[in-house]
Each structure stands twice: as C-alpha cells, then as structure tokens.
Amino acid sequence: MEPYELTDRDAELLSAYIDDALDADTRTSLEARLEQDADLRQELRSLQQTVALVRSLPDVRAPRNFTLTPEMVGLNDPAPMPQEKPVLKVVPRRRSVWEIAIASAAAFVLVFAGALVVMRVMNDEAPPTDNAMQVAAAPSMTAKMSTERAESTVAIDSDGSIVLAATEAATGGIAESQIVESTPVITIVDGVAIVTPRVNLLTLPQSTPTPAPTQSSVPGSESSQIGLVPPATQEMLGESGGAAGEGDMNDVTQQTFAAEAPESAQADEAVGADDQASVATSTTETSLREAGTGSSSSEDAPSANDADASEEEYSAPEDAFDTELEPMPLENGFSTTEASGYTVELGSLLRLLMVDLYQSSAETPLFKLPGDQVITLRDAFDVFLHILAGVAGGAQSGR
C-alpha cells in the first residue's frame, strides 16, 4: 500500500460516509473526490472492510448465567442491604486521602488518650510526678508545638468533657511567658470525689532527663492555656475563643467524639465512666495552619485533697510553627523529632494532640519482652506514625 497520508478530516468523512451519516452536500462533494482520487478510494475500501470485519465478530457465549437472585436486588431481605460492593454503599461520598488520614488519626488519638487514661488509672501506685519538674519541663515542649499567633485553650471539666478552643490572639504580641502552676483537681460530685488528675499532658515522664525549660521571655508569641473549667464555662470558653479572634471568625466547628473510659472505684480516685470528650474548635479559614491547640489527659492524682483548677499558660516563639521538636533523648532511645515531622502536616490540632500524647507515652509500658525490653505506647505510636507517613506520602504522590 502506498504511503498515503489520510488526514483526520478525511478519515472522519470516510467513516461517516460508511455510516451514511453525511449530509447531502458533504456526501456529494466527497463522492466527487472519490471519483478523482484513487488513493482516497482505497482508503475508503480498507475502512469499509475493517468495519465489516468488526461487525462480523460473533457474540461471545456468556461463561455463566447472570440471573439475579432476590438477595442480589435486595428482595426477601427484612433489612435490605446491598449485596454488591457494600463498602461503596456505606460511604456516602468520596473522601480524599487526607480526610481519611485525618479522620483515622483523630480516631487513633482518641483511642490513644483513652488507653493512656486507663493505664494511668490502673497504675495509681506509680509515684506522683514532681510538679515542679513537670511545670518546668512542659513549657519547652509547648513552645515548640505552638503555632503562630494563636492561643489555645484546653479544658477538662469534672465529668470528663474536654473543651478545646483555639483562638487567635488578638494582638499577637504576647511577649511574656508565664508559667502557672498546675495542680490536680478534685471535685466532689454527688458525694463522690472525682479526681481530674493533673490536666497536663505536656508533662515529661519522670524518668526523662528534663530538657532545659528556657522558653522564658521569648518575644512575639502565643500562649497555650490548659486549665480546668466547670461545665458551665465550657460554652463560654468556646464562645470567647471565637469572639476574641481577629479577622474572619465566621466558621465555628463543633465536633463531639465519644470516648470510653473505664470506671474506677478506687478509694482516692474516681474517673467518670463513659467519658464524653467534646471538642469544640473555633477555626478561622486558616485554622489548620494557624490555630494553636492543646491537649489534655489525666494522670495520677498526687493528692486527694486539693480542689483547685489548674491553669497553665506558656508562651512560644513566633516562629514556633516552623520549629520542629528537638530530639529529646529518652530512656527508651526514641527521639521525638519524628513526631513533629509527620504530624505537622495534619494541622495543628492533631499535631499538638498527638505530640502531647506521644510525649507522655514513652513511660507507659504495654508489655515486657524477655530481657529488659519494654514495649511502650510510644512504640505503638511510632508504628502508627510510620503508617500515617505512608498515607501522607501516598496522598501527595497521588495529587
């Protein structure tokens, strides 16, 4: 066959001519060309033959019967459930990898927090941690985790509800760092002493070498508030968080998660069962990037007599958002840098929650191996972070 170059235009004309789909004028002019042009005629012939060959293909016999059962179409089923691809039916809409990652991370954090609470409650013979050291140790971590010009407030009320409000600092000029003592809170409710142990997840494990808390007088900063408030204060806190913000504060999201906590009937310590952790976040449009946050969890009560709300305010450097956690050598040899590296992408809410939990997880043994190896929650967390990093990597490469 000659190297005749059939143009796309001519190919379309010939194809439509084969299907008798040309209007009269086009058809006439094409036929006139075909009269003159042997090459074009040959193209037409080969295409006609091609179409004839394709149309000559016989049907393939079905490999099996495709008859439907009543179950397939949801009949004879008291609670009709789709038989085909139930996963697709359950998920109402497509979710991005990020949504899934963040949701699973949030779920993990909640479970993780619950596990921490359980372990601490069960481990109440553990010696109370040194207040001074905790307070001293915490700020340096908080400072590193805080974000630009944002103020976070985390509160746990006596029935275990967690209020988390992220507020943009009105001026962004809080230069002063404060350390307010953190004390456990014991509330008497219905004659039962409820100890909300130190609401300070920013506490380093006692065994951890204390990093130098040199965050004092860092200029241009933000603060993280962690405190206990009675239930009535929660809403106010959330509202004030929203009101105090500058700029667009138009989007207030509230999410409620339910977390299970075991009942504890210890004489000097009781934690409300079926804790509801409600997290109320006030966000700006850039909340994930800017809003600071905090987290809280329970620890052992060093004393059963104090009834006092604790509040801690820390200040952080302006560029804290970009500052990764410095490696803090811990007993088990894990460093904390990985945590911020992974969690920083997930928004500061999760980031802070997870870093806080991560920090306090190293001393929580899950089980012991022969020898002196102890598998801690930190180890479990590390595994999770690696998985998360894989998801995040997949999400980025998928874009």
Add this chain to the structure above:
Amino acid sequence: MPDPQAPSLMTPADIDDNELVEQAVNGDVNAFNGLVLRYQDRIYSIAYRIMGEPDGAADMTQDAFINAYRKLDTYRGGSFVGWMGRIVTNTCYDELRKRRRRPQTAFEDLPGGDADDGPPIASDSITPEEAALQSDLQQAIADCIRALNDDQRVVMVLSDIQHQSYQEIAETMNLNIGTVKSRLSRARVSVRNCLQAVQELLPPEFRLGDEE
C-alpha cells in the same frame, strides 16, 4: 415460590420483552431473569469487547443486570437489548475510568498496548478453550479492538457491535456528535492499520487496501 435458580422454566420464549419488563417492574425477579437469559450472551459480548478480558466482563455483566433491574422504571420502551447495551457499556466505561485513576498495570507495558505497534500478541487472559473457539481472524480482530484506547474502543463497540447511531452514542456516552465521529474514525483507522499487519489471516475479499 418459584426457584430463582431455574428461571428459564418460567419464561417461555414467546413472551414479549416488554411484557417481561412490566412483570419485573412489579417485582417479579424471575420475569427479569427471563430477559437476562435471553440477552446475557449479547450483553456479555459487549462487556467482553470493552473490557478485553473475561473476568472483568463477567463482573460488569452482572453489575449491569443488577443496575438495570434497579432502574427498570426508567426504561421507556423501545429495544430492551439496546437499553441494556447502553447500561452495560456505561458500567464498563465507569469501571475503566476507575481503573485508570488507580492503574494496576501500566497499559503501555502490556503486549499489544498500542494499535500501531504491529501485530498484537494474543492476550493471555483468554483461556485456551476460548481461543480455540475463535478463529485466528476473529482473534486478530478482537485483539486489534482490545488495543484501542478506552474512549475509542467504547465508541467503536457502540457503533459497530451494538449498531447504535451517532446520536444514540452521543447520548449514551454524554458526548457531542463531533467527538463521537472523530473517536470512531480514529478507532477504525487504528484497527485497519492493526489488521493490515496480519493480512495473511484475512480472507481474499477482506485483503485491506487491495484495489483489485
């Protein structure tokens, strides 16, 4: 209660398609199964031409019949098999797009991945039994169709296997007619070029390009 596994007993061949549809709309799965048995070869063939391999074609065929049953109330008369053919085509096309978003195997890596590469290599996804049933020529044609890209292949199957008009194809695929025309002509030229590489398989009257 009739046994749903033996619906062929329930649907004598002389019952009209539309009558079976009417019964099916009223909840009679077996009436619908009469239509399934009547047209499953046709529908499976369409799926097979589009998907290019038997397992996916079977899945799509089953899905298409389930989908059709669920939206039977949108059937507006006319040719049931034509309506069904459009459903299976869309089911297949959706699946292909899904696979394209998360490709399991790079298509370029497969043998015969490009129609212009020369004679396609027979896909190993066809069982020897199936291959034996097909003549070499049919195999070659099928392979050339399989080598088309998804968009062109679907349009060609709609046009030259389902015999739909440009207008019907445009509606089925939600395309404008110009796109249908151009995809179809490209598909035909590709298949033509592909078949020219296996001239010796073609019967004399089909020797592509032979003037005399």
